[in-house]
Amino acid sequence: MSQLLHPVSRRSLLAGAAATGALIMLHPFSARAQANQAHLRIMETTDIHVNVLPYDYYADKANDTMGLSRTASLIDAVRKEAVNSMLIDNGDLLQGNPMGDYIAYEKGMQDGDLHPIMKGMNLLGYECSTLGNHEFNYGLSFLDKVLAGANFPFVCANLIRGTQLAANPRDDKLYLKPYVILDKKIKDGSGAEQPIKIGIIGFVPPQIMVWDLKNLEGNVKTRDIVDAAKAWVPEIKEQGADIVIALSHSGIDVKQGDMMENASFFVAGVEGIDAVFTGHQHLVFPGKKDFQSLEAVDTEKGTLQGKPAVMGGFWGSHMGLIDLLLERDGSKWRVVSATSEARPIYERVDNKNKATVNDDKRIIAALEQDHEATLAYVRRPVGKTSAPLYSYFALVADDPSVQIVNQAQSWYLKDILKSTQWKDVPLLSAAAPFKAGGRSGADYYTDVPVGDIAIKNVADLYLYPNTVRAVEITGAQVKEWLEMSAGIFNRIEAGKADEPLINTDFPSYNFDVIDGVSYKIDLSQPPKYDAKGGLANAGSNRIVDLMFDGKPIDPAAKFVVATNNYRAGGGGNFPDINASKIIYEAPDTNRDVIVRYIISEGTINPSADDNWSFAPLAGTSVVFETGPKAKDFIAEVKSLKIEPAGEGEAGFAKYRIAL
Structure with missing residues (x-):
């Protein structure tokens, strides 16, 4: 830690009242679950853009509004509020700040190298992620080397390897697995462990074929997000998934069209999907500021077409939370109630941003050399x-x-x-x-x-x-x-x-x-x-x-x-x-x-x-x-x-x- 930041920035990084270090209260779903019920909390990060540390490399100074190391402290506290929890990410990990450019343009990725973003995410125990549009900015070979270092799967149901779309989306030769089914154990209201199968499917904006044409032309194609969802979700259910979670690196728009960039609202309408994690737009949902005027979008409850959804800001500014109350129906689980929340890592006090969480010191230590190298790069x-x-x-x-x-x-x-x-x-x-x-x-x-x-x-x-x-x-x-x-x-x-x-x-x-x-x-x-x-x-x-x-x-x-x-x-x-x-x-x-x-x-x-x-x-x-x-x-x-x-x-x- 001694060389990570200049003295003033070091103090800034470690400052701030750790609101999460105070009284921890169980979510009502955990506190009140019956013997045939269970509470599952799903935590989302999205649009990290290599901002693993709370440091603005452009301005060359610490910044209290960003950083996965800050969000990580929030993760620990949020886990303590629930009996069962899991952590997922919604994409846009590899590009967006000078650390990402340093790795891509200067240091490079060799087989076996571990990207800084993967160093941080592996420490935190992510269980799944999807691809964001910025994952392709440095080319497919770079992407492949980065993903090889992840201790968790990446899924994407609408990115096709090659240049041909199949007549049936299920016959597409996909670049990654379209979905995974995680076999987990969850504790029910009586404290007994029960098995559950959680399906996770992912999507990327089809517009990557425009935004990164030079890197992608002739190598991959994209399919409409909603079409892919309608094709693959029934298979996930056929394979025994109790619940299905959509990782939609796509924003919220209620004007439907083909090959939509912001299709998460319509993903929520696909039968079989239980919860939607969104991103891409760098906005916050639920909340009082964004998406207020959209029909069938409940910004207070955090629902899209009645389904729980969340968008957790960007650069680690918020932790997206969806809490599901599950009830056992025979041998299967089903969702009977849900809540949604986007929890910030800072607050605005006297026209200044004040951190509400400290850093996860494991991440600070793991990225010390990457941080110093990035500082040299930007200077x-x-x-x-x-x-x-x-x-x-x-x-x-x-x-x-x-x-x-x-x-x-x-x-x-x-x-x-x-x-x-x-x-x-x-x-x-x-x-x-x-x-x-x-x-x-x-x-x-x-x-x-x-x-x-x-x-x-x-x-x-x-x-x-x-x-x-x-x-x-x-x-x-x-x-x-x-x-x-x-x-x-x-x-x-x-x-x-x-x-x-x-x-x-x-x-x-x-x-x-x-x-x-x-x-x-x-x-x-x-x-x-x-x-x-x-x-x-x-x-x-x-x-x-x-x-x-x-x-x-x-x-x-x-x-x-x-x-x-x-x-x-x-x-x-x-x-x-x-x-x-x-x-x-x-x-x-x-x-x-x-x-x-x-x-x-x-x-x-x-x-x-x-x-x-x-x-x-x-x-x-x-x-x-x-x-x-x-x-x-x-x-x-x-x-x-x-x-x-x-x-x-x-x-x-x-x-x-x-x-």
């Missing part, structure tokens, strides 16, 4: 930048820290969309500056010099663990998107000197720059939208000279815009930008896409292309505040006449722009 250069990456002028000029995000998003989606119906639709990209001073202080800016760039520098470029989304909108909606962004600027009266430029109530993360078009912002016009997305001045048109491909944009033309899940889902209340416009939900974070882009390019050129600027206003100047280090980059900003204008407040520096 070592993975590419170079031929231009400085800074955000000191991100709110007043086209900016390299935003430019590189847009370049990476476009690079990523161009490859994915080329085999879809949107392959010929023009692709744009939208991104906003995150580190732009403001209330976070005069040092809160991106500043990466020319030369080597390390993975941890990506945290400077992209602060949040958002995931990539694509929306399809019209040229008219592109303009309104930009009108909303332009609300960050105050109205400027022509002919006046040193008017304040920035509306400080407008968050910088809502100042989107859209690459792929060019435009000017007329500051003499009032903002069309206020900071909350409300229509403030319907007749205003700040966005002028909006061009695509050298011509005025066609308001009726279709465009695909790369963005993140926050914006695509309606975050910021941008006009007409909401989930209904989403055409693609990527399985990857924007951070991860940037890292992949840097590795792919070797040397990146983030120089701003000046696709936007202010419309000229003769005899007019504005002032704004930024970090004092901005003086080193004034010459880099070609599109503006910027000069120092004295000291600002709280350590900021003031600058003037002649419009």
Whole structure:
């Protein structure tokens, strides 16, 4: 443990009140089970994404909201609340943080090697897992070597080896076993041990054939999740299973279709399935926040079509729990009652995240060398930048820290969309500056010099663990998107000197720059939208000279815009930008896409292309505040006449722009 983390992080890892170390109470099913009844608690982790330790390698610091080592402490306490329990996982284990990339790209997996995720899971006694879509990111050979180190089975009923689907799903040549039947002993209400057969079936999103086409084409195919479930569940029952559990690495959606990505709701409707463990969407179910408006989804009881279900967050943030009260009917068991819960590893106190469990020290010790190697990896250069990456002028000029995000998003989606119906639709990209001073202080800016760039520098470029989304909108909606962004600027009266430029109530993360078009912002016009997305001045048109491909944009033309899940889902209340416009939900974070882009390019050129600027206003100047280090980059900003204008407040520096 001595070398695992720097001193401050070590204290953080071991801190936090261990809520589970207090009074342990039996679940009512265990406490009240009769002689012919038994309580079975099934614990789920999902979407761990190699976050075995509570450490954010991008930011290079400890994080109390993540880590299987934290969830492991929760597991121990949860087991004590039930007479009978078992632990399963729902996939997305092998990719998602720099430790996963280090193993795949740097260290490699040789036959007989034990992946860090398997080191942790083997210690905890998992009994089964399924595959998530991210298991394929490093190729099938890598996956095979990792799975060989598991002390528990993996199942997947809709991943077919080869290129041919059989007429009957039961005749498919599957990559893994479609299901397992575990012969277990459980204690009934009288304390006597009784045999039970538990069937476990698994599913992966069929979209892996799009997301990982390069790794999978010609090697495997996928079948519709629900079709596979309907075919295999009857066989599981025929083989004597008392109960059937679905490990569905698939989210929750009530709009039915073929080859659904998020099919767990309809898996719950398959006859013979008793409980559904979901994941993939990185959300929490049951709970008060997610899935509230979906019909036949009970977010309080935790049921889908009346069947118990759970989604245990992501990165180890929650433990998913389904408790089944079983009753013996002759020689068979059946479910007579159920409860569902997603139990967190931290709580929010005074706007800060506070751990509610300690670490499992066995996992900390087992991963010490992997942790140290990963730290060295993220601190070592993975590419170079031929231009400085800074955000000191991100709110007043086209900016390299935003430019590189847009370049990476476009690079990523161009490859994915080329085999879809949107392959010929023009692709744009939208991104906003995150580190732009403001209330976070005069040092809160991106500043990466020319030369080597390390993975941890990506945290400077992209602060949040958002995931990539694509929306399809019209040229008219592109303009309104930009009108909303332009609300960050105050109205400027022509002919006046040193008017304040920035509306400080407008968050910088809502100042989107859209690459792929060019435009000017007329500051003499009032903002069309206020900071909350409300229509403030319907007749205003700040966005002028909006061009695509050298011509005025066609308001009726279709465009695909790369963005993140926050914006695509309606975050910021941008006009007409909401989930209904989403055409693609990527399985990857924007951070991860940037890292992949840097590795792919070797040397990146983030120089701003000046696709936007202010419309000229003769005899007019504005002032704004930024970090004092901005003086080193004034010459880099070609599109503006910027000069120092004295000291600002709280350590900021003031600058003037002649419009």
